[in-house]
Amino acid sequence: xxxxxxxxxxxxxxxxxxxxxxxxxxxxxxxxxxxxxxxxxxxxxxxxxxxxxxxxxxxxxxxxxxxxxxxxxxxxxxxxxxxxxxxxxxxxxxxxxxxxxxxxxxxxxxxxxxxxxxxxxxxxxxxxxxxxxxxxxxxxxxxxxxxxxxxxxxxxxxxxxxxxxxxxxxxxxxxxxxxxxxxxxxxxxxxxxxxxxxxxxxxxxxxxxxxxxxxxxxxxxxxxxxxxxxxxxxxxxxxxxxxxxxxxxxxxxxxxxxxxxxxxxxxxxxxxxxxxxxxxxxxxxxxxxxxxxxxxxxxxxxxxxxxxxxxxxxxxxxxxxxxxxxxxxxxxxxxxxxxxxxxxxxxxxxxxxxxxxxxxxxxxxxxxxxxxxxxxxxxxxxxxxxxxxxxxxxxxxxxxxxxxxxxxxxxxxxxxxxxxxxxxxxxxxxxxxxxxxxxxxxxxxxxxxxxxxxxxxxxxxxxxxxxxxxxxxxxxxxxxxxxxxxxxxxxxxxxxxxxxxxxxxxxxxxxxxxxxx
Amino acid sequence: xxxxxxxxxxxxxxxxxxxxxxxxxxxxxxxxxxxxxxxxxxxxxxxxxxxxxxxxxxxxxxxxxxxxxxxxxxxxxxxxxxxxxxxxxxxxxxxxxxxxxxxxxxxxxxxxxxxxxxxxxxxxxxxxxxxxxxxxxxxxxxxxxxxxxxxxxxxxxxxxxxxxxxxxxxxxxxxxxxxxxxxxxxxxxxxxxxxxxxxxxxxxxxxxxxxxxxxxxxxxxxxxxxxxxxxxxxxxxxxxxxxxxxxxxxxxxxxxxxxxxxxxxxxxxxxxxxxxxxxxxxxxxxxxxxxxxxxxxxxxxxxxxxxxxxxxxxxxxxxxxxxxxxxx
Numbered sequence: 001x002x003x004x005x006x007x008x009x010x011x012x013x014x015x016x017x018x019x020x021x022x023x024x025x026x027x028x029x030x031x032x033x034x035x036x037x038x039x040x041x042x043x044x045x046x047x048x049x050x051x052x053x054x055x056x057x058x059x060x061x062x063x064x065x066x067x068x069x070x071x072x073x074x075x076x077x078x079x080x081x082x083x084x085x086x087x088x089x090x091x092x093x094x095x096x097x098x099x100x101x102x103x104x105x106x107x108x109x110x111x112x113x114x115x116x117x118x119x120x121x122x123x124x125x126x127x128x129x130x131x132x133x134x135x136x137x138x139x140x141x142x143x144x145x146x147x148x149x150x151x152x153x154x155x156x157x158x159x160x161x162x163x164x165x166x167x168x169x170x171x172x173x174x175x176x177x178x179x180x181x182x183x184x185x186x187x188x189x190x191x192x193x194x195x196x197x198x199x200x201x202x203x204x205x206x207x208x209x210x211x212x213x214x215x216x217x218x219x220x221x222x223x224x225x226x227x228x229x230x231x232x233x234x235x236x237x238x239x240x241x242x243x244x245x246x247x248x249x250x251x252x253x254x255x256x257x258x259x260x261x262x263x264x265x266x267x268x269x270x271x272x273x274x275x276x277x278x279x280x281x282x283x284x285x286x287x288x289x290x291x292x293x294x295x296x297x298x299x300x301x302x303x304x305x306x307x308x309x310x311x312x313x314x315x316x317x318x319x320x321x322x323x324x325x326x327x328x329x330x331x332x333x334x335x336x337x338x339x340x341x342x343x344x345x346x347x348x349x350x351x352x353x354x355x356x357x358x359x360x361x362x363x364x365x366x367x368x369x370x371x372x373x374x375x376x377x378x379x380x381x382x383x384x385x386x387x388x389x390x391x392x393x394x395x396x397x398x399x400x401x402x403x404x405x406x407x408x409x410x411x412x413x414x415x416x417x418x419x420x421x422x423x424x425x426x427x428x429x430x431x432x433x434x435x436x437x438x439x440x441x442x443x444x445x446x447x448x449x450x451x452x453x454x455x456x457x458x459x460x461x462x463x464x465x466x467x468x469x470x471x472x473x474x475x476x477x478x479x480x481x482x483x484x485x486x487x488x489x490x491x492x493x494x495x496x497x498x499x500x501x502x503x504x505x506x507x508x509x510x511x512x513x514x515x516x517x
Numbered sequence: 518x519x520x521x522x523x524x525x526x527x528x529x530x531x532x533x534x535x536x537x538x539x540x541x542x543x544x545x546x547x548x549x550x551x552x553x554x555x556x557x558x559x560x561x562x563x564x565x566x567x568x569x570x571x572x573x574x575x576x577x578x579x580x581x582x583x584x585x586x587x588x589x590x591x592x593x594x595x596x597x598x599x600x601x602x603x604x605x606x607x608x609x610x611x612x613x614x615x616x617x618x619x620x621x622x623x624x625x626x627x628x629x630x631x632x633x634x635x636x637x638x639x640x641x642x643x644x645x646x647x648x649x650x651x652x653x654x655x656x657x658x659x660x661x662x663x664x665x666x667x668x669x670x671x672x673x674x675x676x677x678x679x680x681x682x683x684x685x686x687x688x689x690x691x692x693x694x695x696x697x698x699x700x701x702x703x704x705x706x707x708x709x710x711x712x713x714x715x716x717x718x719x720x721x722x723x724x725x726x727x728x729x730x731x732x733x734x735x736x737x738x739x740x741x742x743x744x745x746x747x748x749x750x751x752x753x754x755x756x757x758x759x760x761x762x763x764x765x766x767x768x769x770x771x772x773x774x775x776x777x778x779x780x781x782x783x784x785x786x787x788x789x790x791x792x793x794x795x796x797x798x799x800x801x802x803x804x805x806x807x808x809x810x811x812x813x814x815x816x817x818x819x820x821x822x823x824x825x826x827x828x829x830x831x832x833x834x835x836x837x838x839x840x841x842x843x844x845x
Contacts, residue, residue, distance in 0.1 A: 035692070039787075041568075041613050042613070042614060042615075047568060048569065049569040049570060049572070050568055050569075050570070123565050123575070123578035123581075124574070124575050124578055125566065125569045125573065125578075126569035126572065178614065178616055181614050181615055181616075182614070197783050198614070198621065198625070198783060199782075199788065200782065200783035231692055231781060233781040234781070235672075235676070235778060235779050235781070237676055238679060238779060238780070238781060241679055241683065241684050241691055242691060242692050244684065245683060245684050245687050245691070246687075247690060247691065247692050402558070403567055403794060403795060404556075404558030404559070404794075404795060405556075407562050407566045407567065407571065408559060408562070410571065411562065411573070420571060422572070423570070432572070438573070439574075439575075
């Protein structure tokens, strides 16, 4: 080879460089900027169910299955096939081929086993709770494995679609939990962690060569944006300001007052009703609310439409069941959640609570006072509920306490009312909250309800599960065991420059299809 | 007018002040330890439950994690252990995140120090300017300004600055604040109450000094007001203002909580706010000790500055008690 040709050959890579750079348009190199309201403190989806954490980690991990946000159906992702045994106690999966973690190791059945074996050892709330009764994962070969439980477990397939069940590289499955909180867990997702600065930002960058998205994805290959930057902006005004000034392209959790200005003029609202148990008045049956007539008076005494019209805004809806309408196996029970103050008052009279001079009802000289325990700060909607109940003659004290105190008083049962909602696109949330075999924070007596809840958990076909869920919901409403209030919605404001931003079935951000213009 | 102070007086003075500072730090550590143990609530239960939307945690899991973190030991043992470790600069690990507190502080301190020192410098500069201006002829109208500024809440100032300089005229970023442009608005927000305080105290002190006979004498000899204020009055009036600057430093930590939140900056203020609300004992403990050391250090520096500024102070602590300095 003549010297000049050698020199040319040596230069060739250099000559190619500008060509490569010209290929990728500026938009493809763009980073999606997202303002989140809070730093979750821990990013590991196995250790935290916090929404902000899952919005980040959802892009770092892939799951065995995905859930169709429209139908609630469980569809393939990392597992190309999955079947439940006839007794509902074991689940067999076949992994797709060619998937690797971002550390280069292959995603195989052993990695799934390592992930689940570690998950079950974390404290049993959040994602680890969905693995209760886990007997182990049996690896047949690198792609085939079976997960077994000690009892039928109808909710398990849905659980495998959540970020908490994201499959982790065996090395990080065994890593220190605190380090995993800082983001040092390795998944197979379309993005990898670039850095996490506490209280400031999490920056993700695209995983090159990613080619195994969910069967629901529109994009078969690597993410279209170069990366994503989540900035933590706790102040609502600063969040909307950052969006309107173009410093971020997506702002989460937009307050009612700001929604109108982001509905047009270069922005749109991305709204999704949160699946799961709707925000309720959770009732402590151990105190004065042990009287069913009183609980029924609360159920009928709340004007849900007024909550939406006056405080929450058009993106929210009055509750029509214990479950939100985006939860699989939901059925409309609006007939049981009507507003009937006259009947409510009659029930209170019947229970012996007579109106006093100040309008507050009393029985045997004791005023009808309910303590509503709230992790501070108090949302405005609580004050409206308080006024509505005041009109019936019930004195509600809004007791806002610091979160630490809230947890303690909640566990000790030092409340009449509180609000515990659960986000999950599966009706098993009913069992989490209402089964007397669980924490039973509401001091419910054990009853047939437990049987219905166990039946929905063990049902092997959809019809049987629907029947059991319906029975459980009917029982809960018949006995006024809770007072569903409204369907929660997540409201994100998004710049028109962002295309393809999705919310998955659990209302978490999906960035894989996003394009920026 | 030079005096020859007792050569042992200065080291003794410094040693005494250092001992005082050590007591302040120890007291802060102990009080925080006690308060955190006395308030209701279980930080471990809160961590486990809070991470999952206040979902209940099985008691055996809470007990296991408590034991892992050493919270099941007798309080006295926990206290001694924490104290011995703290002396070595080890504050343990955060309950919420599991990270070593020292590492969290090391990551956050530079941001907060940059913000705090910039704000302090701005406070002193702006406060001094305002105080001087208010004491010059026709400056009387400015005297109302510090009172107004001191009463403005920081979060409001921050939001107004964002509205004006980041949104209406997009000159500066309102988020994250990396680099110099990101520092301007937060530092100004944090500096405003401090500047007002310096202006108030220095302004009043300056006004008093200017009424002293020697100033009148100076003016009678034909010196202009500007010259009297700058050459003579300012130095004599500085002592109360320096004291205030010491106190300001303590206030900066509190101010940082608000400013860092409004401007979405990382820093010690954010850490402390989250740690207090989640009863993250090791973190609160670490921040308090670091803040106490910083505060004691600044006050020590202020105390050592007095003798430099005012010769009279050098003699006051002399055992003889004799006032030997001669007034100018």
